[in-house]
Amino acid sequence: MVSIVPTSSVLQTLLSPLFSALTPSAQSWLELTLTDRALLSSRQRLRTAFTQLPRKLGSVAENRVPGEPMPCTYVDLARLALVLAALELQPSSEHVATVEELYRTGEQREQESVLRTLALLPEPARFTPLAVGACRTNSVAVFSAIANDNPFPAQHFPELGFNQLVLKAIFIGVPVARITGLPNRVNSELRRMLEEYASERRAAGRAVPDDVSVALALCER
Amino acid sequence: MRLFDPHIHMTSRTTDDYQAMAAAGIAAIVEPAFWLGQPRTHVGSFEDYFLSLLGWERFRASQFGIRHFCTMGLNPKEANDSKLADGVMELLPIYLEKDGVVAVGEIGYDDMTPSEERLLIAQIELARQHELPVLIHTPHRDKKRGTLRTLDLLRDLAFPPELALVDHNNEETIRAVLDSGCWAGHSIYPETKMDERRMVEIVKQHGTERILINSAADWGVSDPLKVPKTAALMRADNISEADIEQLCWHNPVAFFAQSQRLNLDEPSKVDQRALFEGNSVLRGQTPRVES
Numbered sequence: 001m002v003s004i005v006p007t008s009s010v011l012q013t014l015l016s017p018l019f020s021a022l023t024p025s026a027q028s029w030l031e032l033t034l035t036d037r038a039l040l041s042s043r044q045r046l047r048t049a050f051t052q053l054p055r056k057l058g059s060v061a062e063n064r065v066p067g068e069p070m071p072c073t074y075v076d077l078a079r080l081a082l083v084l085a086a087l088e089l090q091p092s093s094e095h096v097a098t099v100e101e102l103y104r105t106g107e108q109r110e111q112e113s114v115l116r117t118l119a120l121l122p123e124p125a126r127f128t129p130l131a132v133g134a135c136r137t138n139s140v141a142v143f144s145a146i147a148n149d150n151p152f153p154a155q156h157f158p159e160l161g162f163n164q165l166v167l168k169a170i171f172i173g174v175p176v177a178r179i180t181g182l183p184n185r186v187n188s189e190l191r192r193m194l195e196e197y198a199s200e201r202r203a204a205g206r207a208v209p210d211d212v213s214v215a216l217a218l219c220e221r
Numbered sequence: 222m223r224l225f226d227p228h229i230h231m232t233s234r235t236t237d238d239y240q241a242m243a244a245a246g247i248a249a250i251v252e253p254a255f256w257l258g259q260p261r262t263h264v265g266s267f268e269d270y271f272l273s274l275l276g277w278e279r280f281r282a283s284q285f286g287i288r289h290f291c292t293m294g295l296n297p298k299e300a301n302d303s304k305l306a307d308g309v310m311e312l313l314p315i316y317l318e319k320d321g322v323v324a325v326g327e328i329g330y331d332d333m334t335p336s337e338e339r340l341l342i343a344q345i346e347l348a349r350q351h352e353l354p355v356l357i358h359t360p361h362r363d364k365k366r367g368t369l370r371t372l373d374l375l376r377d378l379a380f381p382p383e384l385a386l387v388d389h390n391n392e393e394t395i396r397a398v399l400d401s402g403c404w405a406g407h408s409i410y411p412e413t414k415m416d417e418r419r420m421v422e423i424v425k426q427h428g429t430e431r432i433l434i435n436s437a438a439d440w441g442v443s444d445p446l447k448v449p450k451t452a453a454l455m456r457a458d459n460i461s462e463a464d465i466e467q468l469c470w471h472n473p474v475a476f477f478a479q480s481q482r483l484n485l486d487e488p489s490k491v492d493q494r495a496l497f498e499g500n501s502v503l504r505g506q507t508p509r510v511e512s
Contacts, residue, residue, distance in 0.1 A: 136331075171361065196366065
């Protein structure tokens, strides 16, 4: 096992499938990066590494990691490793600002990486405002990264934010069946919002999306 | 007939759009300050945006014979970033005083969060202080509840309903908005919100008083000619010329004239020889000059 900065148990379990999938040159880049305290402590160099990481990982970069429940690729996993390594060198009070900066300045694919792995960061509840704010995106890919196959919303969103996520998924055609934990988070307010949306669509002479019934069925169980 | 599009985001549109709008009879527009499709992260980005609404965009419109007015405000989507929102609130008193600013807007609810409500209330108070009407956005999701809550809030704050334009209505919200005494806007969109055919039915059912029609065209799939297209469909459906003119000219003029800053006196003459800070809309074409 390589000796790298991050020691958290989350990361240790991620590292072996990650390294075993990489070519020797990609392994060596990642190992150097994760052991470079100066890089991990510099906001500019951290952001640069976060951005350039897919090219450094080579051809396997966007392959799905086998066995992961989330649709995670090696890029997402390696970015998570990078973030965990950087956070370990920081006081806990700076963690939110660091992750928010990576999200705010990230292009679409980078934002997806942040969102997909948010639940695996230390004390993840702190990142709830970032995740709720991410739902305001106009990008379907970014929205899907938080809304689909991601345990974070069901675990941490307040009711209003969670209900808005479900409604927005229906509005933009992101499947509600893939909202992790939805059956356990349905509530009477969500039911009202869904019913009023169906009524609004009928009044406009428009079809009611199938996912309204899917979500309502969960509300009625 | 001159037409007025009281809600259109020209910053995101092309000169081809301006040409087509002018050819279709659009003589005046209001561009509400809104978001740009992704969140801004610095207050300075807002200040530059406000300045472009007052400067370059007004000039661009004038080059095609269209009078451009704007509204200034912090939109609800970006109101959820509290630090940014407080910075924008510091800017607004300055920009609300500028010439050609005819309302505070667009403001309102999106997700109906506490932050959105705080900024909505603060901006309604700004409208009162600066003696301006308000242009209010209603949410896409949970629209009916959001619209009713907006009307309740205006009532609780004792804001004069005749100074409030509540926008993006549909069949399920218009009655409550008209009953409240506010003006009711309708955004005619290719897919969502409202379409031309439904709008004709709404006019047949609710008449023309305090009803406005706009394109709300922006950077998404939308159509800057929706006001003339809706007017044409009303005509084909035997709605009178007087009613069409009421909806598509007199109503928006009457609403925004309450700002005392809607100056339509001088019909603008196109002079494409003009420059804005040394910059022209032309790319080698012969300037068009109306005498």
